[in-house]
Amino acid sequence: MSVRRRLRIGIEAVERSATGWFTAFLAGLVWVSMAIGLVVPSAAPWALGRLRAVADMERRRLGLPAGMPPQTSMRAVFGDPATGRETRWMLIHAVLGFFIGMLNLTIAVDIVRDGLFPLWWRIAPAADATPAIGFPLIRTQNGAWLVGLMGVGYLFLTLYVMPWLVRLMELPGRRLLKPGPGEDMAMRIAELTATRAAALDAHAVELRRIERALHDGTQNRLVAVSVLLGAARRAVVRDPASADDILARAQDASELALAELRAVVRSILPPVLTDRSLSDALASLAATCPVPVTVDADLPGRCAASVEATAYFVAAEALTNVAKHSGASHATVVVAREADKLRLRVTDDGRGGADANGGTGLTGIRRRAEAHDGTVTMTSPVGGPTTVEVILPCGL
Known part of the structure; x- marks a missing residue:
């Protein structure tokens, strides 16, 4: 030793x-x-x-x-x-x-x-x-x-x-x-009941999010494309000179719809998680955050895809909260595997004072973690720093 x-x-x-x-x-x-x-x-x-x-x-x-x-x-x-x-x-x-x-x-x-x-x-x-x-x-x-x-x-x-x-x-x-045996079984049943409910809630929330993204974004773009194509068909007969401009606008709208559709698909399961690793996915996420983020990843192996996706979305939600509400100048994402646990910690140097029981973002983080029998801990004293830590069983 x-x-x-x-x-x-x-x-x-x-x-x-x-x-x-x-x-x-x-x-x-x-x-x-x-x-x-x-x-x-x-x-x-x-x-x-x-x-x-x-x-x-x-x-x-x-x-x-x-x-x-x-x-x-x-x-x-x-x-x-x-x-x-x-x-x-x-x-x-x-x-x-x-x-x-x-x-x-x-x-x-x-x-x-x-x-x-x-x-x-x-x-x-x-x-x-x-x-x-x-x-x-x-x-x-x-x-x-x-x-x-x-x-x-x-x-x-x-x-x-x-x-x-x-x-x-x-x-x-x-x-x-x-x-004792009876107590352990009763506690485990209660725990599984709670986590099953959390998993169903998280699934329902995710479906509503995808539905809103498709309805409010992609669908509206496609409706605009349809309207512009109809206007272009009429313009070919009445005013051929303006048809080209209308078709260009329809093409722009279709490209925007395609981009939004790709964003929705990536939000379901980011391709970088499949093609590369959770470390790379977090680095990509940090690069797009308005607040400078340092990523410290110690992951010698891969976890289950659902666990990595949960860790990714927890980090994404936490960094979104940092960018919107914290007033921070810097944030840190630390992720490491400890035996059969995946530990993710997001810390920022913002104003602090966040309510662990308030806000849909923190509720979503907790539901995602509990769906995997994970735990969420947040500390946010007034004046900062704010730390969100999630521990997920990774089955390794």
Whole structure:
């Protein structure tokens, strides 16, 4: 394993220790509230709600699906399997998670304290010139270097031992907070029902868009061609000199109709996606955007055509919003494949303040993503920047 990867694993272990310690601290508070709920029945619904909130926080941290709606009676602790598992997790995590998290964070702090000890021990008060584990006062530089070696030892623990401790801390959550067979099936059915509805809505919206494009654009052009051709036929008899001008106008109208028809066809599935790749399609899309766009694509392989088309149209809609509403001077499109997921992120430096629940463009993005069991996240603080991130399963 490379040094860079090992360092990344160590840093991730410290981060997970910190977040795990926080949920363990909250679990301890829930422990107290559950005890109160046993004594004061009216407090039970509130305590069970806090239990579910902290358990769901841990589920999000571990990447597990959210739980079913909680029960509202303390009898659920003993009668409902899901609530019972959450209660057992709370009791274990409040103790095990708290102490492992505290140990790991202490080690992380001691890396800095002892690793840099040779640099600061002389300027520290005499009573503080000790290593983290409380050895006697250090009086010599050689002793200070020995403490520095202890900091290196703590770094070794962080890189090689702490990840195992983190897995031990997370083990109760992974075993007790995952949904049971019945819950998992019910949640999956609800999820599939929602995504099927989203897919049907997205399909209906796309059909209406194509219908409007053909009706308002191409059809009107073809009607104009028909009218001009009729006028040209009459002009051949009455005023042959003007027939050529009318035919030229009819040709221009037919060329415009053909161009609009090609645009509609490209909007259904851009040919560049078939002929080349999603990276090339995004680069072509960026080139036509009024706002300067930088494309960063890391796609070693191809995804399913429907997934690439969804990513393309999400980027197109997001860049359209950037050009129309953001007032941005620059935008960035980043797309990468991560295991079996395709991650697309569009960021602009505009004024921000976009409403994630408003506007047909954002609604269309969400519907397209949900039709593929994808997720959409948008952050847009006032003053910017605005970021739209879409994650799509790509089946690779």
